[in-house]
Amino acid sequence: MDFSAVGSAAAEALTLASFIGIGGGVLLGYVVGVIPGLSRSVAISIAIPMTFYMSPYIAISFLIGLSKGTAAGSAVSAILLNAPGEASSAATALDGYPMAKQGKPKTALQIGLIASVMGDILATIILIFVAIPFARVALMFGPYEMAAILAFALVFIAGLSGGNIFKGLAAGGLGIFLGTVGLDNQTGLPRLTFGYTELMDGMPLIAVAIGTLALSEMFVQSEKLRYERGTMSVAIKKDDSDRITWPIFRRILPTILRGTGVGTFVGALPGLGPSVGSFMSYGMAQKAAKDPQAFGKGEPKGIAAAESADNAVIPAALIPLFGLGIPGNVSAALLIGAFAIHGITVGPLLLRDNPELLYSIFAGMILASVIMLALGWFGLMFFAQITRVPPHVVIPVVIFFCLAGMMLQGYGTFGLVILMGFALLGYLMKKYDYSFVTFLVAFIITPMLELNLRQSIILSRGNWEILLGRPIAMFFIVCTVLALVTLIVRTFRTDKAAGGAPTSE
């Protein structure tokens, strides 16, 4: 490890600009996480245009801080409102809300916060120690290996991020198709641009991200308002007995450590996401408990298990991103876009070409965790008040920022029309259960996949036998085929099992 780079990274993390940037990201993330209906990906997609004027380190740390903040903030609404700000905090609500109703809302929030911060810091440390060796190995990979790994990641995400592999693959197919729009790297000729010069650089990432994630989500939320209006949150009263104590902390500590392990494992695998991590951790904590019946009735271990895993997933999801350049989820995919906007290629090359930046980001992540603890601890009452903001107030403001984000990008009316098109696409994908995660990941990694595929074909001169001498590439090709077959068989079996029961129509 380059200790001078580590030292300068730590120094950069402790500057005022760094504190303001990262603190701002965590604060914004916390506020967004607290508001039900606003998710992490919505927040990141809207925030990317705000980072244009920042330095690469501050911009990326701001977005990672925002990501961490949403994960911690979503626990507040889960505990006080029984309406998780993120789907991954649904497991937190199982015990958090009953505990709050029992007159211990502050204790529940503090347990959630401590579990979040511990899960986050430990997973960040694991990321630092795993991603760098991982990237060193990945630097030895050639285009054959990278193309095979990217194809495997895509199939894995398609199969695991939604229920139906065919819907996932169809969404991935659309992402691949749209990801090829723009100038062809080899011929230099426009491809699928239909004569629009604005598309020469490809479909604008900001329009695709904001449209499919944020704007479409606001349309879904406004539709829901017809059927459900806001609920009242549990109020926090001044009560000295309502706080976390040392015996409670000692009791939940093993659960936090286990949750962190589960979250890190799940986060490092592409496609699974924090919801799987938090529910898996919750289930394991319940199984390991002496009194499993207490779960669901305000058990502190339930909150600790869900929150530690939920927050551990965020840094762990960056292991494949920094190690291989592969986004494991939507937030990581958006980070690739943010890196690209700042002219940086994320992945193993980042370690070789720009190690100072990588170490600075790691230092920024640790700083974000500390800020998260301070903000969450001292701003508890403030964030509790935010849960009272009704969704019908949030929707128009977010829509305004979606449109403003496109204008800041400088695409003008053309960009807004593209944005609207993708908002409609995102709305339909959510409505008909097509994996927009797979779509977005496929859209973002397609240029990388195509480049590696092209290099492989040119280097091998079209001779596929060359793959026999590349065991890693062969391994991932076999894994891709096996994953595909397994997921297809699983989908057919699930459908067959559900075939006997009448459907909702």
Add this chain to the structure above:
Amino acid sequence: MPRSDFWSGLAVAAFGLLALLWMIPNYAGSNPFAQMPPELVPGIGAWLMVICGGIIAVKGLVQLLRERLTLVTTELSWAAIGWAAWPFVYVGVAIWFMSFIKITWFGAFLIAGMLILLGERRWYMILGCSVVPVVLLYVLSVYMMRVGVV
């Protein structure tokens, strides 16, 4: 579910076919000397859509036949469709408006109008929620990003 699967699968497969038969041959370009033709990767995406969309549609159709359901339903709630559609129309009109006037100048009206349509009636909420985001955008674009009024 099977009905929506059938129609959505059909739409995906139809788009894939359109891409394969019209978009890619006419707009993907070609290079006879390239070892990897430029239409290869978009073609893979289009084939994925055709195959997977087709499978989803066929599975939906089989399920519909098994449950003796019709392909279309007359039980449509126009009120629900209208409620789902109006935000699209509202934002669409706003985008049209933005080709004439900058969002900073009419953003407050854009937010206030939607707040009222969504049921907000408290004047201080309408005023605060519509003015504050616009001021933030102004500060961000003019003073922080220095790109001028957007």
